Amino acid sequence: MTKIINLRNNILNHLSTIQAMNKEYATAFTETNLYFVNLKELDSPTKSDFAHNPKTLDEICQCYSEIMNISGIYTDTLYGQIRRRPGLCLNALLNINDDLCYAQKVINEAINYINRGIINKDTLEGYATSTNDFLGVVIGIAYKQKEDIDRLIANLEKFASEYINTLNENMNQILKDVNFESIDYDNKLQELIDLEAQLRKEINENIAAVVGGAVLTSFCLVAAIVGVVAAVVSGGGSLVVSASVLGGIAAIGGTMIPLGFSSYDLYQSKQDLEKTLAEIDGYKADLLEFGVIKSEIEGVKSKLSSVRNGLTIMADAWGGVSDGFKEIQTEIYNATIETKNANENIAIWCEVYTIIENCITKVSKLEEDVKSLIVSNLKVSKAKIEIGMSAEQVKEALESSESIDFKDYMLAV
Template structure:
C-alpha cells in the first residue's frame, strides 16, 4: 500500500516562496513589515506636525486647498486610530499563540508515536483529531481578526490616495498661474525629495539595527526646509527613526548639509507667490507618499494572513484524512504523518522569527524637532530634552 505521507504543503509553499526575511540569502530589513510601518508612522507624524501654511499671497483655490488639507489630516488620524493601533497589538497576539501551535504539533507527534506502535489505537487517533480541531478554532479567530484589520486597510486604500489626489489637483491648478516660476518649484521639490530620501535611508539603517539587536525605536521629526523669509516652508517636516538603544541618527553629513544650503538658496530666490505655490506642492507630495506607504503595509499584512490561512487549510485537510483513516493506516503511514508535523514545527519556528520582526511594542515617539546639520551627539541632546511618548499618542498629538 502507498505510504500516506502528509506534509504541510500550503504552509511550506508560502513560507519558502514569499519570506519577509529573505531576499536572496540575506536579511533585507527594508522589505519587512516593520520598515514599512515605520515609514507610514514617519509620514503621519510629519503631516500631523505641520500646520496649515500661512501664505503671503494665497493662490487661486486656496479655500479649497485648506478644506482638502483638513480632510486629509483627518484621514491620516483615522488611519492611526483604526489601523495603526491594531497593527501595534497584533504581532504580540500572534507571538502569544506560538506556544499553543507548537504544543499542538508536539502532541500530534506524541499521538503519532503511539499509532506507529499500534495503528489500531482508536483513542490516540481520536485524540489527535480532537487536538487539531480545537486548535483550528483558535486559528480561525486569529485569522478573522487579521482579516478585519486588512478590511479596514482596504477601505483606506481608496481614502488616503483620494485625499492626496485632491490636494495635488488643487496644487497643480495653482501651478498653472502665469505668475508662478514652475522651474524653481520643480527644482525645490527635487531637492526636498533628495533630503527625504537620504533621511529615509538613514532611518532604514536605524530600523535594521533595531531588528538585529531586538531594540526599541524612537521616532522624531526632522525639519526639511530651512528658516527663511518665504512662506511656511520652514515648517515642512519629515519623520525619522531617530534612535535605537545607544545609536542616534546622524544628520550632519556633507550631502545633507549641501542639500540644505541648496534648498535655502532656492527659497531665497523665489518671489512670494511662487513660494506659496511651492508650499502647496510640497505638502501635497507628502500626503501622496503617505498613501503609497500605507498600501505597502497592507500588502505585508496580507502575507501574514496567508500564513494563518495556509495553516488552517493544511490542518483541516489532515483532520479530514484522520477522520477516514481508521484501520487503513499502517505504522508506516503514521510515520509519514509524524514527519509532516515535524516539518511543520520547523516551518512554524521560521514564521515566528518573521513575526518577531513585526513587534512594535517598544516603539515610541519623541517630541523633539531635529534639524539637518545635527551630529549624533546633538540629536541625543535634543531627544534627551524632548519627551518620549507612546507611539499612538505621539502620532495623534
C-alpha cells in the same frame, strides 16, 4: 509518500510567508507612523502670500484641516488595530505550537503501538481521533487568523477610500488648477521631493545603525530628526523653505558624517536647491510646500497599501496552513481506516510525525521573529541631534530625551 511530502513543503512554505510578511508589515507600519508624525507638524500658509488668490488659500487650508482630521481618525482607529496584529499572531503561534506538541505526542504513541505488532482497529482509531482533534484546534486558530486579517484589510480599504484617496485627489486638483508658465516650478518641486526622500532614507539608515536596527519596530519615532523632514512642509513662506528647512538638512548632513553615510551628497543637493529656491516668490514657495505635503499624503497612501498587501498575503498563507492541516487529518484517517498494509500504515504515521516535528521547529522560529516585531508602546522622541555628534552622542541623545506616547502626541491639540 509524495503527497505527504508535498503537504509538508506547502505548510512550511506558508509559514515562511507569514514570517517574511510580518517583517515587511512591521516596517511599513512604522514608516506609516513616521509620515503621520511629519503631517502632525504642519502649519497653514500665511495669508500674505495668497492675497491675490484667496480661493487657493481657502482650498489649501481646507486640505490642512482634513489632514489633521484624518491623522486623528487613523490614531483613534487603525493605529491600534495594526499595532496589535503581531501580538495576535504570536498568541496564535504559541497556541498552535502547544497543540502540535500534543498531536506529536499522540502520534508517537500510535507509532509505538503499531510497532508492537498487535493492532486493534478501535485503539488505532482512538489515536487518530485524538491527533485530529489537536490538529482541528490548529486549523481553527489558523482560520481565525485569516478571518481577523480579512477584517483589518476591509478597515484599511475603507479608510483609504473615504479619506486618503479623496484627499489626494483634492490636492492633485488644486495643483492642477495652479498653472505656472515656467517649467522651473515643476523642476524645483521634484528636486525638493527627491531631497526629502533622500533625507528620509538617510535618517532611517543612520538611526537604525545607532540603535541596532530596533528603530523599525520597538524603539521610538524621533520627532527632532523626522521633524527636519516635517519642516519641509511647515511654516509657510519662502524663507522657511530656503533657510529653516535646508538649514536643518545641512545640520543633519553634518551629524551623519561620523556615522559613515552619504551626508556629503545630501549637503551638495541642499546647496544646489537652496540657490534655486532663493529665486522663488512667497506664493510659489507655499505652493512648493503644498506639493511636498501632497507627496507625504502619497507616502501614507503607499505605506498603507504596503500594510494591506502584506496582510493579504498573510491571510492567504494562514488559509494555506489551515487547508494543509485539513489534508493531514485526511491522511491520518486513511492510515487508520483504509490502509491494510501494516508497513504502509506505519510509514504514513511516521511521515505525519515528521511533518508535525518540522512545523513545530518552524513555528518556534516564527514565534521568536514575531515577538521582536511587537510594538507595545510606540513613542515619539524629542531628541535633539546636532552637527558634529558622534554615533555614541546620537545614541545618548535618543536614550535621554523626553518621549511621548504616539497616541498622546498625535491627538494633542
